[in-house]
Amino acid sequence: MAEAMGFFTDTTVCIGCKACEVACKEWNQLPAENGGIRELSGDSYDNTRRLDGIHWRHVRFIEQFKGPYDGRWLMMSDVCKHCVQAGCLEVCPTGAIIRTEFDTVVIQSDVCNGCRACIAACPFGVIDINPVSGTAQKCTLCYDRLKVGLEPACSKACPTDSIQFGTIAELRPRAQKRVDQLKAQGVEAHLYGADPTGPLGGLNSFYLLVDKDEVYGLPHKPQLPSRNLTKSAGFSVLSAGVLGVLALVGLRKRRMDQVGGSGGSN
C-alpha cells in the first residue's frame, strides 16, 4: 500500500477565490447547477452554500460582523474528510464505497445504486446525490490523478497554498509548526482532525481553524453511525419480546376463560 495521502487546509491564508471549486468542477466534469442558472444566496457572498453531489469543494464564507467596521471574514475550503474510520464506508450496502491504497475514501459510481445511506451516515454532511448520475458522489481526492502521480486539482490550483497536499506523515508536523507560529503571534489557532487518536481515528483531510469548530460548520466530536447499533438492536429485541409475551399471555387468558366457561356450564 502506498503512503496515506491527504490535505492540510490552513484556513488563515484562504482568500475565498474559489479557484479550488472551479478546478474541482473542471477536472471532475461536474455539471452546473440548475442548468447553469444559479440562484444567489441573498444573505452571503457565498453562493455555493454547501457540499453536495455536484460541488465536491466548497469555500465556506463565515461573515462575522457586528457592524460595518467591526468584524472579520473566515474562509475555509471544505471537502470530504477522508476519515480514517469512515461512517459512509461502514453503512454502504452495495460495497460502492471503498478505501484506496492512498487511505482515501472513494465512491464507485458504477456500483452505487443511490440508496443514500451514506448521506445520513456522514457526520460532516459531505455526500449528496449527483442528479445526473443518480448516484451518491463526493470528492475522490482526485484518485485518478493520484494514480498517475499528479497532485489533486484543487490543491494544484490554490494560489495561496491554503490547501496543501502530501503524505499525512509529512503534513501533520507541518500543520503543528504553523499552529505554533500563529500562537507565537497571539492568534488562537488549533488543528481539527489531525489527531490519529481523536474522533474517527483522525481525518486525512484536516484543518487549521481560528474559531470554534462549529463556527466552520464542523461537528466538535464526529462519531461513527454504528455507535448506536448494539443498543438500538437490543432495545428493539426487548420491545419485540415484551409484545410477544403480552400476546401469549392474552392467548392463554382466553383459553383459561374458555376452559372456565365450559367448566361452569357443565
Add this chain to the structure above:
Amino acid sequence: MPPDTFFSGAPHWTWFIVPYFYVGGLAGGAYFLAALLEWFGQPDDRPVIRTGYRVAAWGAIVSGVLLTIDLGRPLRFWHMLFQSANLPAIMFKPWSPISFGAWAILLFGLFAVLSALGSAAEEGRLQAPLLRAVGSVVRGGVAKLVAAVGGLLGFFVAGYTGVLLSVTNRPIWSDSPWLGALFVASGASTGAAALILLAPARGATTRSLEWLSSFDSKALVVELVVLAIFIGSLGAVNRAWLSVWGLLLLVGVVWLGILAPLRLHMQGRPLAGAAKLVLLGGFLLRLATMLASEGIDRYRVAAGM
C-alpha cells in the same frame, strides 16, 4: 452551539420511504400475530391467520417496490444483494442495517408469500396448478415452521427501519437508540389494527377480534411508554420538535393515534373506529419522525439560521 448531529446532511428519505416504513411495519406486525395464532391459536382463528398472511404478503411486495423506486438507480437494486463486480458473491454487511434489512425484506417476502399461498390453498382459491402445488405443501407442520421463521422476520422488518435511522448521524434519529423499539411497537399495533379491519370480511369470529383488540390496547400502551422514553432520551435535541412535525407528533400520534383508540378499546366501542385511528397514528409517527429530521439542514445551522 448545536449538537453534532445537526451538521450532517439530509438523505431525502421522504415520499417513498415514509410509506415503506409504515407498510413494512404493518406487514411485519400482521404476520407476527398470524404466526402466533398459527402456533397457539384455535381453529376459529383461521380467518385472522389467513388475513394476516395475505396482508403480510402484499405488504412485503409493496415494500419492495417502494424501496426500489426510491433508489437513485432503481435497476441496480440487486447491488444490495450481490456483489455487482463479483457475481454471484453475496453482498452482506451485518453491521449495516440497510444491508441486512435488504435481505430481511426479501426473505420476509418469501415466507409471507409462502404462507399466503398455503392459506389460499386451504380456502381452495388457487387456480394455477403451480401455485396450488406450492400452497398445498405449506400446511400443518410445514405451515407452522414457515410461520415461526416468517414471524421472527416480520418483527425484524418492523423494527430494523428504526435501527436503520438510529445508525446514522442525523438529528433526532441518531440521538436516541429507542427508534427501533418504537417502530416494533407501532408495527405490532398497526398490524393488529389492520387485522381488526380486514379479518371480519374473511369470517373472523368475535372471539378472535376481541383478542386482537385486547392485544392492540397492550401494544398501544407499550408504544406510548417507548415513545415517552424516546422523547426523554433526546434531551436538548428535543428543540428540533419545535415545528409542525412536533405538533403532528403530539396531536396526530399521541392523541389521535394512541390515546383516542385506547379509550375506545377500553369503552368496548366498535373496533373499527379504534383500528382506523391506530392506522392513522402509525403513519403519522413515521411521517413526523422522518420529516422532523429531514427538515434540518446543516448549512442553516452553520450559518446561524
